[in-house]
Amino acid sequence: MAPAVRLGSGAGVSPVIGSAAEIARQVSRGVRSAASVLAEAKDRIRARDPDLNCFTATTFERAEREAAAIDALQAQGKPLPPLAGVPYAVKNLFDIEGMVTLAGAKVNASNAPAATDATIVARMQRAGAVLVGALNMEELAYGFTTENPHYGTTRNPHDHSRGAGGSSGGSAAAVGAGMVPISLGSDTSGSIRVPASLCGVFGLKPTYGRLSRSGTFPFVNSFDHVGPFGASVSDLALAYDAMLGPDSQDPACAQRAPEPVGTAPVLPPGIRIGILGGWFHEWADPAARRAVQLAATALNAGEWTELKGAEAARAAAYIVTGAEGGALHRPRLIERYGEFGPASRARLVAGSLIPASWVVQAQRVRRQVYREALELFKRYDLLIAAAAPAVAPLVGQETMEINGRSIPTKAGLGVLTQPISCIGLPVCTVPLWPGSDELPPERSLPLGVQLIGAPWREDLCLGAARALEQAGVAEFRLPLGYGTQLER
């Protein structure tokens, strides 16, 4: 394990790493070696990470071994796996063999190193991907900003004075800055969708129970999901397919056979799409509303609808999160309170005091709102809502103004994602560039839109995402000054 790199400045390296799909094609054909792809990724990480603070550790020695194994297979003329030679990195709550799993917390730093890789890290390795490092996150995944008191703040690749979002901020910013084409994160209440939205990348939070969480540091077992970030829909789909499959080690992981989506998911004709109003409109600022409208227009969606109980679902998620998170950490909060960050320790203790009746009621609300959602899916195949209430706030900004109301940034950024993860629906977040009164779309900050499917319909979420990508409405953009766009 190596410490995170702290060198140089951002724009001096070749700007384009290439999409995962293109890298794998080129490596398979011998056009590029996995070793040369890795060398370029390392250059980009060394050049760009010092400004952004995405990586808490690099795994370059391991990456060299993995790349060499791929190149050896290629030299022998053997068929290569689908992610052959593709560099990727993971949020530092995924177990990486031989490394301490930090989950963004100093209190974990003295834990024993992981004996094996997390299940989906092992699956990425089997698919030929090359692990280059571990990524920064909010302490213990409790918050939406990645302003980590122990490992520093991860900054937004499109404006370094702004945050990357969280809790998987390092995962989103590393893809957003073009350091890696794919990364992995987790999402308990919005921790894939919020940073994807703020950093302008694609993110997939699958159905609860779809991907194994075995070998990840837990936060809230009732809501914890894992999933990929990518610079394109096809890359997201490639990574998703590689990680599919049941896992008896994770009690929440569904015992379903893999249902791969392929690299070019398609939205079938006649799909019915509803735009979520009510809570989701109320807490979206003008730019977020504009992003939703752009996506809806491109998908020919004109009908507004409401998810009854969205506010209650968010509140239920808040209560269950407090109770489970607090209970999980209670023994260490008693013994080592001072090692927890100031923004999380009192919240965690307070959560551990929540009475059982609130938790049981919250889980009943969750079931009820899930039923309301299933009713909606009798009328619609997909639902659309903004992924964040506004574009990325400034680093250190304690409150946000949304439609004239002030909300705390660290918790409020998840106001539109929390009701959806509470009931476990699959969501693909796509990056739009809605512009603002001050900035034209070509210079604006990104803002994500959630494409929400019925349970187990990731194929429709990704199909709609690809339709928006092909229409040029949703797109990955390298930050200004980093050069040209992604080569596909």
Add this chain to the structure above:
Amino acid sequence: MWHDQRVTEANSEPLESYVRAALALQGYHFDEAQIAEITVQFSRLEAIAQTVMQWPLPFASEAAPVFRP
């Protein structure tokens, strides 16, 4: 309305008493400043819990499943 805005003076005293009792029951030992900070956090949770507790549910509605043997 944002949940934090529902915290009122009226419920602050029983909240503080609850927090002190629950901390003792759970085995925590904190100084007064820490207890005050935890009480603020708990009052936010209590405000949010009002939305959950007031949500009308059918009497026999079940909790979401959390255990599969």
